[in-house]
Amino acid sequence: MSEQPDNAGIRNTAIAEGLFExxxxxxxxxxxxxxxxxxxxxxxxxxxxxxFVKDESSELSIPFEDVEQGLHQFETLLEAAVDHNFDLFEVYSLRNLFTVPADIPVVLSHHQGINLDVTKSDEVQLDRELEKIRKNLLAAKAMSIKLRREIAKTDIRIRKCENYKNEFYYLSSLGKEHNVLPLPEALRVLQNHLQTIKNIYSPLETKYPLSSLPTLPPSSSFDSRMEYLSFIAQKQTENIWGKGGGRVRNARI
Structure with a gap:
């Protein structure tokens, strides 16, 4: 029984692929x-x-038109003969030279030990695996694009940080140039001064608490700042020495 057309086509395709490999x-x-x-x-x-013919025709006084027509007919006949014979050569070569008989098993060296008998279920499983790999590749490609975008954003942030760094160095150099203390050192100096003021003020607060101070009228009730300060000095003196001395005028603190 001869091979079915579909099987013959599959075999021819397999032979062609094997010959190419x-x-x-x-x-x-x-x-x-x-x-x-x-x-x-x-x-x-x-x-x-x-x-050659043109050279000979000039000596034999053959008309040029006849020579051209004869050469054209010769080339046409020669091309037709070549095409016909090499069409036969092509058919013969494909059928008899570049082919493998069906009863001769041929296994290429790089196919040794490979099981080429694939069932329908194997093809389905292979298609599933290929689809899974395809999805993974698409996901990896999408992730690669996202990472490239993040890298670009990070590069922009790095450039901004470099600019901020240069500006900071510039400001630091200005501070050194004008003998301005750095901020941490200036804060420490200020903290020390505040602590000194607190140490000086603490004994006074213990000796003269704020609750013992008299309630003073607003400064707007006095004609001048000096009069207001004199009034405060008088009140403080009365608290310390009593009220025997009368009102002190134009006292200075």
Whole structure:
């Protein structure tokens, strides 16, 4: 029983693929190269014949039109003969040279030990795995694009930080140039001064608590600042020495 058409087509495809893997070129490309080489040689021979005939025709006084017509007919007949015979050569080569009989098993060296019997379920499983790999590749590509965007944003942030760093160094150099203390050192100095003031004020607060001070009228009730200060000094003196001395005028603190 002969092979079914579908099976024959599959076998021919498999043979063609195997030959390509073995020779590293397709059989038809080899045949085309042979035909192109022959055509090139024929054209060279036709050109040489044309030059020879034209030289001889000038000596024999043959009309130029007859020479051209004869050469054209010769080239046409030669091309037709070459095409016909090399069409037969192509068919013969593909059927008898670049083929493997069905009863001869051929296994290429890089196919040794490979199980090529694939069932339908194996194909389905392989398609699933390929689809999974395809999705993973798409996800990896999307992640790569996202990472490149984040890298670009990070580069922008780094450049901004470099600019801020340069500005900070510039301000620091200005402080050194004008003998301005750095901020941490200035804060420490200020803290020490505040602590000194607190140490000086603490005994006074213990000796003269705020609750013992008299309630003073607002400064707007006095005609001048000096009069207001004199009033405060008098009140403080009365608290310390009593009220025997009368009101002190124009006292200075």
């Amino acid at each position: 073995h020779f590293n070129y397709t059989p038809i490309s080899f045949i085309d190269d042979v035909i192109n080489t022959i055509n090139e040689l024929i054209y060279q021979a036709a050109d040489a014949l044309s030059e």
